[in-house]
Amino acid sequence: MQIKEYEKLDNEEDRLCRSRQIYDTYVMKELLSCSHPFSKQAVEHVQSHLSKKQVTSTLFQPYIEEICESLRGDIFQKFLESDKFTRFCQWKNVELNIHLTMNDFSVHRIIGRGGFGEVYGCRKADTGKMYAMKCLDKKRIKMKQGETLALNERIMLSLVSTGDCPFIVCMTYAFHTPDKLCFILDLMNGSGCAPVQAAGSWPATKDPWGHRRAWTKLPASWIRSSPALG
Secondary structure, eight states: OHHHHHHHOOOHHHHHHHHHHHIIIIIIHHHHTTOOOSOHHHHHHHHHHHHTTOOOTTTTHHHHHHHHHHHTTHHHHHHHTSHHHHHHHHHHHHHHTOOOOGGGEEEEEEEEEOSSEEEEEEEETTTOOEEEEEEEEHHHHHHTTOHHHHHHHHHHHHHHTTSOOTTSOOEEEEEEOSSEEEEEEOOOOOOSSHHHHHHTSOOSOSOTTHHHHHHHHHHHHHHHHSGGGO
């Protein structure tokens, strides 16, 4: 967790400060107590880069690789044989066999319209979390012969929702009613041009469209490199 937070830092001074904290708290503490379970090469890699103040995002990569390798061995086997794994399987079974209906959501106002239906803001009744509910009308789909489009959308949403790109709208649930197909998606507030139009002017920046281009380019690059289009 600490390493993941470090990797997300953009400022070099922040990375240097955080990397030293991680080194002192975890690496040096274990070295002093002679309980350091990682290789000498991993330690020397971090020490060498810290001494030169070379704090790249991959500074702790040798540790990540060794941690992942250790988890594949005896530790994972012990987990498979433990009561915790049994409980994990029980919860996954419950999660994967949940049959949702409209009664599980409190549906609010329309936030968008499309060729086959509307998108609503909604709140899940048991958790209180807000989502976007995309409802596709079955009659409209049949009239426009859009069965393949609807199915492909469902498949693609499932594929891209397994990634970790913050600019991709992911699907959490999917269910259907007698007259609608419902996709429960991440609720993305803002990012449109409505606030700009309401204000009557663009923000005072050199390139007002720059961040919008970035928001479009980043998810497009992620999708191209993902197995979804493989």
